[in-house]
Amino acid sequence: MTTTAASWSFRVAQAADVDAIVALVQSAYRGEGSKRGWTTEADMLDGQRTDPAGVAALLDKPGSVVLLAESAAGLLACAHIERQGQAGYFGMFSVSPQLQGGGIGRAVLAEAERIARDDWTCNEMQMTVISIRDELIAWYERRGYRRTGQYRPFPYGDERFGIPKRADLRFELLVKSLGV
Known part of the structure; x- marks a missing residue:
């Protein structure tokens, strides 16, 4: 499947989107299907990446949105953005495995940064990434x-976040100035 920027758009997720978001996140990070993309965590973790209750809680939380990129074919990518004081937090970033490397992820990240900078006047974006994910951190x-x-x-x-296959997992904080 290929897509161009002209064939998809952004919107903020609603409660009716929860199941599709969970399915996308799971497909991007867990199981054999996730290995079609380069963001998979299947070699590090089994089990779930998120669940409906967790996504619904993000949608209900003040200062928190789940950004969706979609086309007529359906959901292509998503990311959770949350205002935390003067910083935005970026997480749950997922792109359909067969679309990874095509520019949608870059566009979602840029739109999330725009929301944090222009709509929330945040001066930086923060995220946490599993520290051994060298290619993703790069x-x-x-x-x-x-x-x-x-x-x-x-x-x-806490199996809500997956079942680790290794004992050396931890998150590193990454930050970017948004120039506000």
Whole structure:
């Protein structure tokens, strides 16, 4: 499947989108199907990446939106954006595995940054990435994010975030100035 920027658009998710969001996130990160894309975590984690209750909670949380990129064919990509004081937080970033590498992810990230900067007047965007995801971190670095050396523990034992296959998982905080 191929798509061009002219064939898709952005919108904010609603409650009716929860199941489609969960399916997209799962397809991008877990299971054999996720291995068609380069963002898979299937070699590090089994189980779920998110669930309907978790996505619904993000939609209900003040200062929080789930951004969708979609076409006539359906949901292509999503990302959670949350205002946290003067910073935006970017997470749950997912692009359909067969569309990865085609520019949709770059456009979703840019739109999330625009929302945080222009609509929320945030001065930086923050995110956490599993620290051993070198290729993914390099992708963010090419888009202006920097590694902070600040780490957060992986929630071992909480299967809502997956079932780890390794003992060395942790999150690193990445930040980007939005120039506000």
